[in-house]
Amino acid sequence: MxxxxxxxxxxxxxxxxxxxxxxxxxxxxxxxxxxxxxxxxxxxxxxxxxxxxxxxxxxxxxxxxxxxxxxxxxxxxxxxxxxxxxxxxxxxxxxxxxxxxxxxxxxxxxxxxxxxxxxxxxxxxxxxxxxxxxxxxxxxxxxxxxxxxxxxxxxxxxxxxxxxxxxxATASDWLENYAIPAGIHPAVLAFIRMRPDLLETTSEALDRGLMIATTPRSWERVSRIMRAVPDRALRRVMVAGTVGEAISAEFMLVADDIETSVSVERLLTAAPHERINLYPDSMHGLHALIYGLVGALGPQTAVPVIDVMAGIRTLDRHRTDCAYEKMPLAELCTHGFEMAIRRGLEQGLAQDFISHPAYAAYARERKAMGLE
Missing domain, CATH: 3.40.50.300 (P-loop containing nucleotide triphosphate hydrolases)
Incomplete structure (x- = not known):
């Protein structure tokens, strides 16, 4: 019925x-x-x-x-x-x-x-x-x-x-209203951001006679596996048993790249002149960085989080050794700031954004482009 x-x-x-x-x-x-x-x-x-x-x-x-x-x-x-x-x-x-x-x-x-x-x-x-x-x-x-x-x-x-x-299940709703507040692993967040069609595959799995399908619940389990199991070979087996072998293979390629290229903690603690070389040089790496920054936002980290987030917008001006000029850096930065502001308002950090020079410059630039 x-x-x-x-x-x-x-x-x-x-x-x-x-x-x-x-x-x-x-x-x-x-x-x-x-x-x-x-x-x-x-x-x-x-x-x-x-x-x-x-x-x-x-x-x-x-x-x-x-x-x-x-x-x-x-x-x-x-x-x-x-x-x-x-x-x-x-x-x-x-x-x-x-x-x-x-x-x-x-x-x-x-x-x-x-x-x-x-x-x-x-x-x-x-x-x-x-x-x-x-x-x-x-x-x-x-x-x-x-x-x-x-x-x-x-x-x-x-x-x-x-x-x-x-x-x-919708990817945008799950990412913003559940996954970020729940602290889901940045690799999972970045992967679903890039492949929203793989958040929930029950119908496709049933049509193909497959036992394992992806759901928001299974991706939460993948997040726990990523945090709990350091051995990559064992982790691959566990993830395949959670979301299926084909999707697991695609996810693990992204996760391995993110693991070697994204370090939110290093970016937040590095001196400003050192940060430029610590940004990941892939789209899924930048997505993972954004979600990691939003997850790390708090009263003690607001200033460096805003600094690092704002720096995404101008990566193509400072790094010519990567393909940043082909990436939608402005859109990534805007998406990151929108999520960070929402999380910041929940924590009473509105003034940290308003008073930060990097965020003020970002806001002025968007206003000049008619995006505000």
Whole structure:
């Protein structure tokens, strides 16, 4: 069954859920939300980040691991009333004084006999005698059959209880809204910047009968491998087992070149006259440098980061031994500064940019070209 709703990026889905949470808090809208999307596109991470932002307790309920009676709780007999009562399960939030997020993960993979048990939670915010406090925000997530995942068709009685969002991975959204703040390895960032089509390849892998596909989740695993395993031969095997042999071969060529040509720490600590010879001389090397600089930005590094970033724009004037004149240095510099400014604003570093001569010169040059 097709999910006939709008496709949204992970960052857009996060903004929608934030608005939904604010509306529920104001008493204007109480709803249950459903995140559809291929495995690894970031549905679970969206929920975790949302709970952290709202300072909410996260109740992560995997519906493939429970039975319907687990939601209702444990029965006991009340001898005075001669009635059967129910202990509340610990998986259901019950504190009205503190915000909570109840996450019903793998909803579409749960067997159909479990669906009636969650109908009440999704629409009436109750299961059996147990009611959810008004402070609980409710989100479900799942994959579809066509995603190659274990899944059941969602019946109309269940789908009608939800506001549906179809999450699709996009390279620009993943790079700027997740990968940079999460500290993903610069080689991964540079590679996805150059090959955005390889961020998520589930559909292509299914069409070709391949088991391994790339997803945002698998690239995060590649990042951890790059940081944790120094041996190149072993690293190649691990990366191939994560994103597939063909994509791994392409990625490792870029990663090896970046490893030998990019040193963010050396550039930041070098004397100004020494820096010019430390810049990488390839496009993917410059992309990795930019992401590395943005990741290194902080109160103690703002000045050298701005210096090094601004220097990218004029590399072709100072280095004739490389093919810089064929590279879009101005665009690279602008892209880097846009990301750095956003990250700087989050850290309260706006004044560091405004007062820095190199950034002021860059801004004046862009204004003179009519780009501001």
């Amino acid at each position: 097709t999910v006939n709703t709008m496709d949204v990026s992970a960052g857009h889905a996060m903004r929608v859920l934030r608005a939904g949470w604010a509306a529920q808090r104001a008493g204007a809208l109480t709803a249950s939300w459903m995140l559809h999307g291929r495995p690894g596109v970031g549905k679970t991470e969206i929920v975790r980040q949302l709970a952290a932002e709202q300072d909410a307790r996260l109740y992560d309920l995997r519906l493939t691991t429970i039975e319907s009676q687990d939601l209702r709780g444990l029965p006991y007999y009340d001898h005075e009333t001669k009635k059967t009562l129910w202990y509340r399960p610990e998986d259901l939030p019950d504190d009205p004084a503190h915000p909570s997020l109840l996450f019903l993960d793998e909803l579409t993979a749960a067997p159909p006999h479990l669906h009636p048990a969650v109908y009440g939670l999704l629409l009436e915010r109750r299961v059996g005698p147990h009611h959810l406090p008004d402070t609980v925000f409710l989100v479900a997530a799942g994959n579809m059959i066509e995603d190659g995942a274990v899944a059941y068709e969602m019946g109309s009685a269940l789908s009608d209880r939800l506001i549906h969002l179809h999450v699709r």
